[in-house]
Amino acid sequence: MGLFDLPAPLFTALDNLMGGLPYYPRLLIWSTLTAIISMALYWLCSAQDKTAAAKERAAKARKAMASYDGVEFGEMWPLAKESLTASAIHFGIVLGPAVVSSLPALAMIVWVSGTFGYNLPEAGTLLKAHSVTANQISIGQQAEYTVEYPASDESKEIIAANGELLATLPLQATVPVIHKRAWWNSLIGNPNGYLPDDYENEAIYFDLPAIEFIAQGPGWVRGWEFSYFLLLIIISLGIKFAFRIH
Numbered sequence: 001m002g003l004f005d006l007p008a009p010l011f012t013a014l015d016n017l018m019g020g021l022p023y024y025p026r027l028l029i030w031s032t033l034t035a036i037i038s039m040a041l042y043w044l045c046s047a048q049d050k051t052a053a054a055k056e057r058a059a060k061a062r063k064a065m066a067s068y069d070g071v072e073f074g075e076m077w078p079l080a081k082e083s084l085t086a087s088a089i090h091f092g093i094v095l096g097p098a099v100v101s102s103l104p105a106l107a108m109i110v111w112v113s114g115t116f117g118y119n120l121p122e123a124g125t126l127l128k129a130h131s132v133t134a135n136q137i138s139i140g141q142q143a144e145y146t147v148e149y150p151a152s153d154e155s156k157e158i159i160a161a162n163g164e165l166l167a168t169l170p171l172q173a174t175v176p177v178i179h180k181r182a183w184w185n186s187l188i189g190n191p192n193g194y195l196p197d198d199y200e201n202e203a204i205y206f207d208l209p210a211i212e213f214i215a216q217g218p219g220w221v222r223g224w225e226f227s228y229f230l231l232l233i234i235i236s237l238g239i240k241f242a243f244r245i246h
Helices: 008-017 023-045 047-066 073-116 134-139 224-242
Strands: 126-132 143-148 156-159 165-169 177-180 201-204
Touching: 008 073, 023 073, 023 224, 047 073, 126 165, 126 224, 143 156, 156 177, 165 201
Parallel strands: none
Antiparallel strands: 126 143, 126 201, 156 165, 177 201
């Protein structure tokens, strides 16, 4: 379990309270919660008066720079310096609160991805998978497998041609890959586990059935990402303008 996975049990418990709702309304509720919590945390962590003053100074400096129509470097440099300084001050003031407010959003996005991205296959259906080694990732060669997905009280192993145990089915979570542990797994863990570091194979990918929330349109519109982030942006901007958050 990684750092951003720690709140996952709380998110799961809250989601279970909405168990009577279909997937799509639940996804939109989580998008709304992400926006509200992130914007509220940013507002609490930021000095709004100081942020507003820095923003106004930067805007005035940019306007003065844009309106200058002379050609003398000695006259233009103070304007450019003020513009850069004011922008840097504004960026420095908002950077910390922005980072802090993004942490709950990152934790929610990690959990939403694992919850609303894929379903596990039904018992008895065929599951396709492919494994790759370090050199195969660059040239596209893959070893492919097709297995009958077992029931929850059964187990089935996927073993590579060289004898490496790649996976034991059924999977523990709706994550479509098992790979070697990387540095970023201290932040985002893989609930399906990891391949040993001394394996020739780097990862095995599963063709899990993706959850589609929109029936029409290209593939990138149908998954959770489009609806989640679109509503997240709309609500965040709405909160920003409605409450005049700088």
